[in-house]
Amino acid sequence: MSGTILIVDDLATNRIVLKVRLATTPYRVVQAGSAREGLRMAMAEPPDLVLASARLDGQSAAPFLRALRRDERLAHVPILLLQSTDSAAERLALLRAGADAVLTRPVPEPLLLARLRNLLRARNAEEELIGQTGGAPGFAESQAALALPGQVTLFAPDRAAALALRARFAETMPHRLSFLALDDPPPASQDLFVIRLGQAQAEAGLRLLADLKATPGTRHAPVLVLLDAAAAPLAVTLLDMGADDVLFAPVASEELCHRMGCLLARKRRVEALRAHLRSGLEAALRDPLTGAHNRRHALPWLERQIARSRAGLAVMVADLDFFKQVNDRHGHAAGDAVLVAVTERLRAHLRAGDLLARIGGEEFLIALPETTRAEAQEVAERLCHAIRATPVAVPGLRAPIPVTLSLGVTVAEPRPGMAPPAMQTLLEEADRALYAAKARGRDQARFCTRSAA
Structure with missing residues (x-):
């Protein structure tokens, strides 16, 4: 089942007609005969979409819309309203009250279904991101940011039409507008x-829409199409190709x-969700104390480097000398400060x-792609010196803490006709070299006696 659609209409005949129209779709349809019943049903079981009459209980559906939007669970459920007569003023009032789209009866069935698919597709994409992030980030404090003016490009059939749009909308729009002809390259x-x-x-517009939705830099930018009434049948194709909204000209500048x-606002909500998701994924791959990558990131990364390496790959295992003594003498907070400082120096x-x-x-894992044995030796000695040269200053302690580093190093150098070494082999070789560095007095780097081939 693709979702639940709640039909709300005072007239049973209207509800029956809509249910019949949706019979061939995969949606589960439930019905309410009044605004109060519709609100009760929506709050009891939030639907995926509300399809309602523009007038309920003998008045505008605006109070019904505002009541729905006050419920946090219903704040972004798409709502499509159907007017009995075309009224721009009523449509704008309903949109401002919370409707996502308003169509005028009779609505051609293909357009109705395309609009439903369009609204559900947008909702499902946002809900999927919310599910991946474990819940939407708090938007309450960022509503002003969601309403900020944006950078908007208006495409017109030709330059003369672009100039006409500029004359009509440039003074009334809060957004930063640029105007282009359809055949101009998009930003x-x-x-x-x-x-x-x-x-x-039609052909040029469909091609432009397809290009915008396929290009990495523009594919997440919403596209609104302002369509001549004579070209109304094109709306179905536009919506199914990814247009985020379609309006029929002429349209008042306030509605546009x-x-x-x-x-x-929806684009910015989705951008915030994507950023939240990226942040969560990044956090899962990093050590929260030092900011260095963790084992979960390091081992797959190393596997990929071994597989693709065409030159030497140096692998080092580093360990702070006598670190337990730092924790025992100065406390774990001091030990944490040492780890952070060492990470910054290594980086x-x-x-x-x-x-x-x-x-x-x-313990740290260091890997250097495209590195020879001589270069790895130089880097290892430089790292040891960087840690040894300056004791770590810790807030609250009179004297800085001296720290040294031991390093075990191995280098995998590809040889024609031979398979690359296994990752575990390289790690074991670097570990053996580390033990040798510890056994020889610490504060030094040692190579594995037999580097991996």
């Missing part, structure tokens, strides 16, 4: 695109501005493409 990125289309520009603002002496991971209490 690399933008907050929102508006495409003005007539029947004569409102719809643009809603699309921008400062590695390249951007090198690996630094904390894989144990005071």
